[in-house]
Amino acid sequence: MQTTSRRPVTGLSWADAHTTARDSAHPLPPEEVSPDAARGRILAAPVHACSPVPAFDAAAMDGYAVAGRGPWTVIGLILAGAESEIDAGNRRSGLRAGFAVEIATGAAVPGGAEAVVPYEDCRRDGVVVTGTRGPRKHIRRAGDDVAVGALIAEAGRVVTATVAAAAVQAGVEVVRVHRRPVVELLVTGDEVVMSGRPGHGQVRDSFTGIVQSVADRAGGAVGISRHLSDDAGHMRTALGAGRGDVLVVSGSSSAGAADHLHSLLDEMGAEWLVRGVACRPGHPQGLAVFPDGRWVVSLPGNPYAGLVAALTLLEPLLAALAGRPSRPLPTASVTGSAKLVPGGTRIAPVRFSGPVAELLPGGGSAGLAAAAGADALAVLPDHWTDGSPAQLLAVP
Ligand SMILES: Nc1nc2c(c(=O)[nH]1)N[C@H]1C(S)=C(S)[C@@H](COP(=O)(O)OP(=O)(O)OC[C@H]3O[C@@H](n4cnc5c(N)ncnc54)[C@H](O)[C@@H]3O)O[C@H]1N2
Ligand code: MOO
Numbered sequence: 001m002q003t004t005s006r007r008p009v010t011g012l013s014w015a016d017a018h019t020t021a022r023d024s025a026h027p028l029p030p031e032e033v034s035p036d037a038a039r040g041r042i043l044a045a046p047v048h049a050c051s052p053v054p055a056f057d058a059a060a061m062d063g064y065a066v067a068g069r070g071p072w073t074v075i076g077l078i079l080a081g082a083e084s085e086i087d088a089g090n091r092r093s094g095l096r097a098g099f100a101v102e103i104a105t106g107a108a109v110p111g112g113a114e115a116v117v118p119y120e121d122c123r124r125d126g127v128v129v130t131g132t133r134g135p136r137k138h139i140r141r142a143g144d145d146v147a148v149g150a151l152i153a154e155a156g157r158v159v160t161a162t163v164a165a166a167a168v169q170a171g172v173e174v175v176r177v178h179r180r181p182v183v184e185l186l187v188t189g190d191e192v193v194m195s196g197r198p199g200h201g202q203v204r205d206s207f208t209g210i211v212q213s214v215a216d217r218a219g220g221a222v223g224i225s226r227h228l229s230d231d232a233g234h235m236r237t238a239l240g241a242g243r244g245d246v247l248v249v250s251g252s253s254s255a256g257a258a259d260h261l262h263s264l265l266d267e268m269g270a271e272w273l274v275r276g277v278a279c280r281p282g283h284p285q286g287l288a289v290f291p292d293g294r295w296v297v298s299l300p301g302n303p304y305a306g307l308v309a310a311l312t313l314l315e316p317l318l319a320a321l322a323g324r325p326s327r328p329l330p331t332a333s334v335t336g337s338a339k340l341v342p343g344g345t346r347i348a349p350v351r352f353s354g355p356v357a358e359l360l361p362g363g364g365s366a367g368l369a370a371a372a373g374a375d376a377l378a379v380l381p382d383h384w385t386d387g388s389p390a391q392l393l394a395v396p
Helices: 014-023 161-169 207-218 233-241 261-267 303-322
Strands: 030-032 063-066 072-078 101-104 115-118 122-125 128-131 151-153 175-178 182-190 221-228 246-250 271-275 284-290 295-299 331-335 345-353 356-359 376-381 389-394
Touching: 014 271, 014 284, 014 303, 014 345, 030 101, 063 128, 151 161, 182 207, 182 233, 182 261, 207 221, 207 246, 207 303, 221 233, 233 261, 246 303, 261 284, 284 303, 295 303, 303 389, 331 345, 331 376, 356 376
Parallel strands: 072 101, 182 221, 182 246, 246 295, 331 356
Antiparallel strands: 030 175, 063 101, 063 115, 072 128, 122 128, 271 284, 284 295, 331 389, 345 356, 345 376, 376 389
């Protein structure tokens, strides 16, 4: 059974806020970096193989590289990484029929070798090897896996560790990726302590790790993170001196005597794209752009509300700046009861039970324990009913 909240909620719809954050930003300019340095970033251009994989004809088994029919006379040993003496000797003909070299998996097969006979399939007696060549040659030919010029990964893909390794394997030294958006985080509040045990009336900061994690998974990075007192002058200076692409401010989003952020943004000529979202929690969140092009994301100070805002505005904004293609949010059937918001959206923690997401109890705007126990946060419009599908936000 659903209950509904009595307090009205104003602002942009949750869906429009999420889409606005996603669609207002363009990807940052591309740059060329090594595949390893590109990990976690988004390809601005496709990656094509610069060299074949394998790069040379290589033994796929430990045994004997042979030419012609057996028995074979063994004339050498080639280990992985070693140059073939036969090729080094520049004998154009390479391995001749009736001869063999002992060879290790991964070693370059000498020219003229027709197959590798695994140790298990032959017998050696002095310098003579006898055995039968099966139907498989056990030689990986250059380019068997990837030919020069073949597509390794298309533009818009995240450079995962595997994409980076595949690029390196194919001889790629630089890839073109979008610049990573740099986040500056200002944690406001006289009562907030960044480390150690809080005294009476104080709270430990909940935001730094969450913002770092959300930034990281969206393809951005927190460059600077610092605490700021509730002083309007200090905040004005900090907002003006900001470096980075996106300024994230936690707290100071509401109407209190110490909440200066939104009036300072007006004073400084910032353009609001989202000013309040019709959702609970997280209603006072906002997204604005300074005249110099820097983005500002305002996270409400209540920690669960701030987490919701980080997923509603910050994550899609950073993903767009990082060049990630837009993808619809995953959905699942959500069961249980929730306090729906008339004319707005409830963001509620859920845990998976098979394919169904079950609503968890709790989830007030201040505490994070319910979200910590959740697999995702469900986005519940006011017409949601028990068992119907809802969009899901991954909990960082
Ligand atoms: N008169 C009104 N009061 C409030 C309204 C309103 O509409 N009218 N909205 C409420 C809602 S909803 C929220 S959410 C909060 C937003 O408050 P602020 O963003 O201005 O944040 P603060 O007032 O500084 O702090 C609120 C709360 O959060 C704690 N906090 C702040 N920063 C942190 C941090 N880094 N780590 C952990 N906890 C933090 C702070 O101690 C307060 O308890 O306003 C309501 N009020
Ligand atoms: O919506 Mo506030 O953002 O409830 O805590």
